[in-house]
Amino acid sequence: MLKIENLHAEIDGKQILNGLTLEVGAGEVHAIMGPNGAGKSTLAYVLGGRPGYEVTQGSVTFNGQDMLELEPHERAAAGLFLGFQYPVEIPGVSNVQFLREALNSQRKARGEEPLTGGEFLKLAKEKAALLKLDMEMLKRNVNVGFSGGEKKCAEMVQMGILDPKLAVLDETDSGLDIDALRTVGEGINAIMRQPDKGVLLITHYQRLLDYVQPDKVHILAKGRIVKTGGPELALELEREGYEAVA
């Protein structure tokens, strides 16, 4: 589904990714763990096509398509969802307006009919309930005045509504209390645990992996994958620290 080969990327001329290779198959959940500054968020942004992140070498293919050729909004329409470590506030634009515009833009790009206002609200209600987010929150402006945890829950509601093929979740667990962590974990399972979907979980800590069991765990250090293992690798990391394991 997602195939990253020998990826090199830089920001402002500074090399961050140094030959990263990784493959996520359909139906799989992969976790990427690593110390601060290893390049975890850079990997997420490079996959999401954020301006300023320049790929200097290597390739990324997504269901056989060259992803690096696509604009950020085209990647979303192709089925990529990027969960932000710091979700952005958009004053003056409600979640409902934002998400309906997003979903219908994606549908249009795929040659599908747009959802009507009623159809959209029904879908939004269903996904908000899944994440235990009050529907009133979705009438408010995008992330404005939301707590850190509410922003992360709202992101998962977005993911539920947009129904992507591949989710790259950048520290979705940060800022969540224990109950919210469980809700978000269960939300990820409900939305993304499908035979035709894949997840790349980027995290510092093992705790989210208690709820979302990864098929594979990778350790990212200095811009490349230095070790790959099963779920036990995350536990080992939690016990021994990055320096001992990687």
Added chain:
Amino acid sequence: MSDVATLPTTRDEDWRYADAAALRDLTAETLDGWHEITLTAGEAQVQTYVLDDSAPGVTRVRLALGEGARAEIYAIASASDYTRLEVEVTLAKGAHFEFGGVTIGGGEGTREFVTRVRHAEPEATSNQTIRAVHWNRATGNFLGRIEVVKDAQKTDAAQNFRAILLEKGASANTKPELEIFADDVKCAHGAAIGALDDSAGYYMAARGIPPHVARRLQVQAFVADAFVAMEDETLAENMLAKVLDRLEEAAI
């Protein structure tokens, strides 16, 4: 009697950001052509001015508000050529003046609002919200004068100007001017000129919204402030739609 002895130039303070070439084509008739509006005590009126390509040039409105009267003016200045709306208001006791204005456009044009709000008696209130959105080499201006006379205690006046420049080369100018001779008053003014928030633009792109749609959403959220005080929602939506139609012409 003519108000105008000679044509204004950009050396005149009130015309300092105007289009100098366009000023040379002005006539005394235009400059004398004030729309006079008088509201008696307790009367209320809402006026809209859409200064698009059918109404470029200088439009001047003079309002006299009686005790407790309420006047609201909502305006769009979007013509390709030099466009200027001047509003002079005199407020009697307890009157309220509301102004919401949007200058929008590209090309080489200059669009501007010039307001003079005179709090002539106590307890009057005024609120002005101006938004500017420009691209190419266009300019948007707001010159806002608030005068509070010596006896006009408990005046509450506010003006707020914000501009978004969609690309290099566009510009915005603003000059708040507060003349306050009473001591128990509230006069607030604020101004900011900037660009669209790139991180919000990227966030929308990451959710599948193409750049031109994202820009429209951001601009809509930005200019909506100018019409937020409108009670007639249909009218407010119409004004907003006229602004956004203009944005569609921005080939950037």
